[in-house]
Amino acid sequence: MRLYFRYLSILFKSQLQYRTSFWLLTVGQFFVPFSVFAGLYFMFDRFGQLREWSFFETALCYAIIHMAFALSECFVRGFDAFSGLISRGDFDRLLVRPRSTALQVLGSQFEFTRFGRLLQGIVVLAWALYKLPIEWDAAKAATLVLMILGGVLIFAGIYVLFATLCFWTVQGLEIANIFTDGGREMAQYPLNIYQKWVTLFFTFIIPFACVNYLPLLYLLGRADGDPVRYMLQPLAGILFLLPCLLVWRIGVRHYRSTGS
Template sequence: MAEPDRRTANGVREGWREGWPDEGGARRVLWGLRAYGFIVAMWVRSTMAYRTSFVIMLVVSFATTFLDFAAIVIMFSHVKELGGFSLPEVAFLYGTSNVAFGLADLLLGQAERIGRRVRDGTLDVLLTRPVPVLSQVAADRFALRRLGRICQGGLVLGWSLVRLDLDWSVGKVLLTVSMVLCGGAIFGCVFVLGGAFQFWAQDATEVQSAFTYGGTTMLQYPPTVFAEDLVRGVTFVVPLAFVNWLPALRVLGRDDPLGLPGWVDFAAPAVALLCCAVTGLAWRAGLRAYRSTGS
């Protein structure tokens, strides 16, 4: 018996075809990841067709992000400490923030383009394909040149680890790795949440950038240079402090300016999982609220 032509309220056919996995199950998630990989591979092959152009763009991306750290170095040529933090300590914050953000920007940064698709109606095309919309949006025009930010942040992080005089332990090593991975997940959630918000706002890219690009710039500096209300906001409202501030204070042996319990420094994985759950609900709500252009 042929499968019925199911349509949404706005007339767009849902992506139901032979081989479409069960909704809500692990198979759907795996299928979404597989489809994401296929689309990414396509864009990588396209990028590698022009290797010289790719290398130039990679170098430009590396150099552009390096200017941010150059500004910090120039700042330290006039002062010995910034908010009580030395240059290697600030470099540690800078490196963890940029690597985490770079991973999120590379893997999910295209979610900020969803507003344009909503406005011009091209989102309808994505809805007709038997692939999760988020996989298509995130992998669309996959920009391999964004590896430049990750490489630059990784070099600064490596330099800071060499210069820091710390008593390293297995716990501190795991906490540092967790900062990069969980921080990337948190930033990725912010990208997707911003994209979900654009289903209603349609043009909120600048608002989203304030929390993504603005957030990573803020996390490059010690929390002690900011007002306590701002630190509370990025801890309890938009949990960017869990990207690197709170765990980094534990690694560096610094006191928490908010006086939070010690276990909070290890809460980044739980916060990342909670953010993923909230993001998934918000994204599904945004898709349900979408109204086609009718074209």
């Protein structure tokens, strides 16, 4: 972890060399998601409810998944841009260093400007929590934190999985955006508004429901049965990430240099 934080420090200082550009990009990232949130607001302004969900309940769902996505874009960006290391032959240098390749790729790139997007999610989260009559306690606060962290782990797992494919394809595959950007857009609404097969896929294959929809029912007092089951659902993010890291190790063992 000392090496990881060293990576953070070096890249943060390098990005601050152009302070004006850094802050303009950060501000831009703050305003980019507003078009999506504005669409959400005007839809509820026109129709009132989405099934049984109110605007602020959906806004809470929106804020959690967008915060998780912003954090993953910031701290797991190395895997998202991994194809560049393969095509340039730079991954060879990582293999001869006495540290985990996953850690080195993770620390190869950070996008600190994504904190602008994170701040927008925090603003929406604070507004939604202020308007919703949630009776807070330590368990619910911990569940909210786990929901965000679990979402980060799921997005990280997707980045790792599609980065691994670069060992065979060299170039990155745009299909990954279906599950990252598309997953974010889909999970910003409660999953029970979709058809059943969509809900099943995003519960048992890519478990966005476990870090957003199901624990959200517990926060809003809609959970049926043992609330502990709903509180622990975000841990599915760990269960999703671990196989992805295993696939990564398999990919590393099968890596053949591009010769660049």
